[in-house]
Amino acid sequence: MMRQVREAMVKMTAEAREAVKSFLTTRDNPRTIRIDLHSTGCCDSSLGLSVDEVRENDLIQEIDGLTLVINPEIYELVGEITISYVDEKGKKGFVLNSGKPLNEWDGFGTCEIKQ
Numbered sequence: 338m339m340r341q342v343r344e345a346m347v348k349m350t351a352e353a354r355e356a357v358k359s360f361l362t363t364r365d366n367p368r369t370i371r372i373d374l375h376s377t378g379c380c381d382s383s384l385g386l387s388v389d390e391v392r393e394n395d396l397i398q399e400i401d402g403l404t405l406v407i408n409p410e411i412y413e414l415v416g417e418i419t420i421s422y423v424d425e426k427g428k429k430g431f432v433l434n435s436g437k438p439l440n441e442w443d444g445f446g447t448c449e450i451k452q
Contacts, residue, residue: 345417346396346398346405346407346412346417346418347372347398347400347405347407347417347418347419347420348417348418348419348420349400349401349403349419349420349421350419350420350421350422352421352422352423352424353420353421353422353431354400354401354403355422356422356431357370357386357403357450358402358403360450361388361403364388367388368388368389368390369388369389369390369391369404369405369406370386370387370388370389370403370404370405370406370450371386371387371388371389371405371406371407372384372385372386372405372406372407372411372418372420372433373385373386373387373407373408373411374411374439375387375448375451381439381440382439382440383433383439383440383446383448384415384418384433384435384439384448385433385448385451386420386431386433386448386449386450386451387450387451387452388450388451388452389406391404391406392406392408394408394409395407395408395409396408396409396412414437414439415435415436415437415438415439416435416436416437417435417436418433418434418435418436419433419434419435420432420433421434423447428447429447430447430448430449431447431448431449431450432446432447432448433448
């Protein structure tokens, strides 16, 4: 397996790091967090998070003990990603913004980590 470790692929706020760590502590076998394209149920794709394993040719970044991975083709499509976390009335979850937005709604919606 070819491991491509990247340093500046993803930025995470402190709140996002703590929310991911909290999520992973509730799992029997904490694994890698994958950044991937998810369907919002509407017409546009958006970035999302899921628990996964490292796959061949993934780009890998370690942040404060967390392992984040992304497919190189998706990274080429979206560029650098910023992950933040919001916990407000009516809006709670992770917000993913990309250097090259996928659609006009980039960064507006929240997502949870999928299993």
